[in-house]
Each structure stands twice: as structure tokens, then as C-alpha cells.
Amino acid sequence: MQWNIAGNIFGENPNILSELEWSNLETKQVTVSLRSHKKIKPIIKCSFNYGWIYHGSCRDSDYLQNNRNQEFSRIICNAGNGNMWDVSIGVGYPLLNLFQNLHLNPFVGYSFHQQRLTLYNGHQAVNSDASLHDLNSSYRTTWNTLWGGVELVFNFPKAPQCTVSVDFEYHFADYNGKANWNLRSDFAHPKSFEHDSDGRGCVLSMVFEYQITPKIGFAFLGSWQDWDASRGIDRLFLAEGRRIDTQLNSVEWDSYAVQFGFVLIF
Numbered sequence: 001m002q003w004n005i006a007g008n009i010f011g012e013n014p015n016i017l018s019e020l021e022w023s024n025l026e027t028k029q030v031t032v033s034l035r036s037h038k039k040i041k042p043i044i045k046c047s048f049n050y051g052w053i054y055h056g057s058c059r060d061s062d063y064l065q066n067n068r069n070q071e072f073s074r075i076i077c078n079a080g081n082g083n084m085w086d087v088s089i090g091v092g093y094p095l096l097n098l099f100q101n102l103h104l105n106p107f108v109g110y111s112f113h114q115q116r117l118t119l120y121n122g123h124q125a126v127n128s129d130a131s132l133h134d135l136n137s138s139y140r141t142t143w144n145t146l147w148g149g150v151e152l153v154f155n156f157p158k159a160p161q162c163t164v165s166v167d168f169e170y171h172f173a174d175y176n177g178k179a180n181w182n183l184r185s186d187f188a189h190p191k192s193f194e195h196d197s198d199g200r201g202c203v204l205s206m207v208f209e210y211q212i213t214p215k216i217g218f219a220f221l222g223s224w225q226d227w228d229a230s231r232g233i234d235r236l237f238l239a240e241g242r243r244i245d246t247q248l249n250s251v252e253w254d255s256y257a258v259q260f261g262f263v264l265i266f
Contacts, residue, residue, distance in 0.1 A: 001025065001141075001254075003177070003195065005234040006247040011170060014066045014251065020139070022058045022117055023080050027051035029084075029257060031221075033123040037265075043105060053082040058119050062072060077122030077135055086113035092151065105151040110179040111171065113143040115253075132183065139179045141253075143227060145171040145201065161211040171201035175229040188237035195248050197232025201225065209263055217263035 002021035007013035012203040029051035036044040037203035056079035064070040090109030097103055117139045122132035156162040177195035181187050203221035212218070229251035 001115065001252070003251040004249050006249055009205050009233075009245050009247055010097040011231070011242055011249065012245040014069075016063055016066070016068055017246070018060070018062050019068070020058065021057055024054035025053055025117075025255075027053050029259065031259060031261065041093060043092040043094070043107075044090070044258065045092070045107075046087070046189045048087050049085060051084040051146075053080060053084065053117075055250065056147060058117075060119070060122075071126055073136075075119075075122045075125065075132065076125050076127040077117040077119045077132070079118055079120075081118040081120065082116040082138070084113075084115045086111060087171045088112075088147075090147075090149070101155040101157050105153065107151060107169075109147050109148045109149070109169075110261065111143075111145045111147060112140075113145070115141045117141070135183055137179065137181045137183070141179060141251075142176045143171075143173045143199065143201065143253075144176075145173040146250065147171040147201075147203075161217075163207075163209045163211075165209075167203070167205045167207075167209045169201075169203040171203065171227075171228070173199040173201055173229070175199040175232070177251070186239055188239050191237055193234060193236045195229075195232060195234055195251070197248055199227060199229030201227040209262070211265075215265050217265075219261045219263050221257070221261065222254045223259075227251075 004019035006015050007017040019074040029049060031047060031049045033047040058077050060075040061071055062073040064072055084184050088109060088111035090107040092105045092107035095104050095106055119137040120135050122135040124130045147181050149167060149170045151167045152163060153165045174196045177193050180190045181192040203225050207219055209219045210217050232248040234246045234248040
């Protein structure tokens, strides 16, 4: 996850003033998914995911000149805390039976994604080696989306208990970020600044299911997500009450997941 802002609302002075990047974030995740029975049309599916962040780091860099030149501050800190969750609901309809055992189902839906990212136990790595033991800042993101997608479902002819499905979703997102920078006494608290922008996201997943009995099975899931938000607003809230707007240049979020689960049919 990373974002950067410019020095003013026109994207200048400098074109990149501050940049945050969270790296190697690792989470333990639980997912609950529901899907209507295959005999029911239209198809309805929904899911809820919650993840606990247990590992990660963050770099916060500030620059005086364009194109990341003359870096005057770089804070390296831990980010192995926080959480992520999202919820999604989609409605689809069987469109094509491409072959006897291959089905194409288009979907439309709504989803909401939130991340609570942290910065703590930091130290200054440019022009100083000062430790920032009191650092305890946070950045919360929300992606509010409408999406369209397609699902391919394949049933093995000689192994009807096995199913492989591939899902692709394209999301149109409204992005918002809120931060609490606890060491900046000149910033307001608990909301020090916020970000607003329009974005988009691509989600690709593959699920393998194996039915042990007509009612019970297990599943393996692999998924990949790529999100970004375009130029928007960075609104700073000062402790004295003033607000200052600068340009939010970009936001990027990439993730992947591998999961194992159980399937119940009722």
C-alpha cells in the first residue's frame, strides 16, 4: 500500500512532497461466503473477510525538490498491527453453457473494503538517527465500489465432485483515507488529514472445490487484487482550525491471498 502528495493543489512545489509506503504486510484472514443454490436463478453470492495484520513495515519520506530529490526526512517504522476487512454482494445469471461442463455467469455487485494501517516504533533515517518510541500513528482507508464481473465454472466430467471456478471483477471505487499523525502537535487530532479520490480495482480469484459427501466438502482459494486511485484531494486539518488542500497524486494497493476452507450445502 502506498500513496504520495504534492506540495500544493496544482501538483507542484514539489510534485512529490510526501510519500508513504507500507511493505510486506502479512495478515491472518477469515472468510465467510454464501451462495444461492445452483437450482435458484438469479445467482446471489456474498462474502465477508476479516484480516489481522501481524507483520509489516512502513517508510515515510519527505522531499524539497521535484521527482523525489533532496529528501530531508525519512522515517522507518513497524507496521505489524491493524486490520483489514471487506464485504461484497453480487447478483448474476447463467448466460452460456460453453461446453457441457463449462458455464459462464456474468455478475454485477457492490463491495466495501477498509484497511486500518499503523506506524509505530520508528526512527529517523535521514540527517538524524533519532528514535521515535512515542510514534503511534494510523491511516484508515475505505474503498466503496460498484463492480461488474464474470465467472467461469468447470465441472470435471469424470469427477463430478470436483469443481473449479475462476472469477474476475472490475470495480469503480470511491476512495477515502483518514490519518491520525500523533507526533505532529500542529495537526488536529484524531483526524489530521484526509484523502478523497476516484479509483478502480481488479480482483481475480480461483477456487477448487471437492465434495466429500453431497452436503460437505472442502475448498482451496487463491486471489489477487490490484487497486489504484487517481489524482484527488489531500486535506490537512491544523490544530489552530485552518484547513489546507494539496493534491493527492496517487494511491496504490496490491495484495494476494491463499486460503483453505470447508463447504456446507443446505
